[in-house]
Amino acid sequence: MADKDCDNQLSKAEFMLMVRRGDPYMKQKEIEKSFILATLGNGAVSFDAFAAWVSLRDYQEEAHALIDPLKVVWHLWNLDGDDSLSIPEFEHCIKQAFPKMKRIELLRIIRAIDEDFSGVVTQEEFGLFICPPEA
Ligand SMILES: [Ca+2]
Ligand SMILES: [Ca+2]
Numbered sequence: 001m002a003d004k005d006c007d008n009q010l011s012k013a014e015f016m017l018m019v020r021r022g023d024p025y026m027k028q029k030e031i032e033k034s035f036i037l038a039t040l041g042n043g044a045v046s047f048d049a050f051a052a053w054v055s056l057r058d059y060q061e062e063a064h065a066l067i068d069p070l071k072v073v074w075h076l077w078n079l080d081g082d083d084s085l086s087i088p089e090f091e092h093c094i095k096q097a098f099p100k101m102k103r104i105e106l107l108r109i110i111r112a113i114d115e116d117f118s119g120v121v122t123q124e125e126f127g128l129f130i131c132p133p134e135a
Contacts, residue, residue, distance in 0.1 A: 084120040
C-alpha cells in the first residue's frame, strides 16, 4: 500500500509517490497543490481522504479526464454528494484540519466564501475561494 510507514496517514512524500505512480505526467506543482488542498495544512492525508481520492480517480479515468485538484477537494468536503457545501459539511472538514478553530471563525470563513449569501457554498463559489482567478 502507499502508506509505507503504516501510521494510517499519508505523508507528503508518500502522497507524491502515490500520485506519481497513478499519473506520471502530473507536474510537481500540481501534485503539491493537490496535496495542500487535500490536507488543508493538516500535514498528511488521512486514509479516508485517500480512499475518496482513489474513487474519484477511477471515475475520472473512465472519462479520460485529468485530475482537477479542486474537484478532488470538493469531493472530499461535500459529504452528501449534492451540489452544495452546507455549513455542517464545511464545519466537519475544517474541524478535521484545524481542530482548534472556533465556530465564530469558521462562520466568518463561510461568509467570505458564500458570495451570494445563500447560506451554502456552491462549487463555483468554492472554486473562486480556493483558486481565485488570476488578476
Ligand atoms: Ca453537500
Ligand atoms: Ca452561495
